Amino acid sequence: MQYSEKVMDHFMNPRNVGEIENADGIGTCGNPVCGDLMTFYLRIEPRIEDPNKACISEIRFKTFGCGAAIAVASMASEMVKGKTLSEVTAMSRDDVANELDGLPPIKMHCSNIGVQAIQEAVKDYLKKIGRDDLAGKIKGCPDKKH
Numbered sequence: 794m795q796y797s798e799k800v801m802d803h804f805m806n807p808r809n810v811g812e813i814e815n816a817d818g819i820g821t822c823g824n825p826v827c828g829d830l831m832t833f834y835l836r837i838e839p840r841i842e843d844p845n846k847a848c849i850s851e852i853r854f855k856t857f858g859c860g861a862a863i864a865v866a867s868m869a870s871e872m873v874k875g876k877t878l879s880e881v882t883a884m885s886r887d888d889v890a891n892e893l894d895g896l897p898p899i900k901m902h903c904s905n906i907g908v909q910a911i912q913e914a915v916k917d918y919l920k921k922i923g924r925d926d927l928a929g930k931i932k933g934c935p936d937k938k939h
Contacts, residue, residue, distance in 0.1 A: 796861070797894035803864035808871050811853040817921070820913025822906050822934035829858030829903055831866050831910040837878075837918050844924050845879040852911075861900040862907075868893050869907040878915050882931050884908050909934040 796804075813834035823830035836851035852874055856866040869889050873881050886904035890896045896904060912933045919928035 795897070796864075799868070799893045800861065800864045800896065803867040803893065804860040807856075807863050807867035809853050809867065809874075810855070812855065813851060813853050816853075816914075818914040818916075818918030820910045820915070820917055820933070822910035822913055823857075824902055824906055829856070829862040829906055831856045831858070831862065831906050833866075833870070833911045833914045835911075835914045835918060839922070844919060844922065844927055845877060847878050847918075849873050849876055849878075849881065854910075858903070859900070861896055861903045864893060865889055865896075865903045865907040866910075869904075869911055873911060878919075881915055882912055884911070906934075 813836055816834035817837040818835040819832065821830065821832040832855045834853045835849055838848045838850040840846040852870045854866045854870050856863050872889065872892060873884070886901060886908050889904040889907055890901060912931050916928040916931045916933050
């Protein structure tokens with residue numbers, strides 16, 4: 794299995810690893826079949842007039858998984874910094890995989906988990922500010938048994 798230089802760089806030198814104490818949003822997603830698990834912690838710069846325009850000012854993550862999972866979490870965390878919540882919820886697994894210059898087909902599920910975990914953190918934030926209406930529109934992680 795051949796990985797791109799970007800995948801190897803983000804695996805060997807992951808960015809934004811750790812937790813944010815009293816995070817505004819926390820989201821976890823995992824795949825019990827492969828064993829990958831990702832948790833993202835967000836600090837949000839709010840926009841009271843329109844929560845979708847709130848921005849991610851800080852992001853940290855913890856990942857249990859393979860090298861591709863670590864690289865995906867690192868790249869996804871870099872991609873969403875400074876983005877609005879609506880931009881983040883529109884993000885797809887292909888966006889992350891493309892930024893990494895591709896992933897082997899057998900590892901594409903990792904990019905799904907990364908995007909879904911970040912979207913779970915956005916949902917958590919929206920619920921905390923009383924915007925269940927907006928949180929309910931975000932797909933997030935399909936497996937909430939973790």
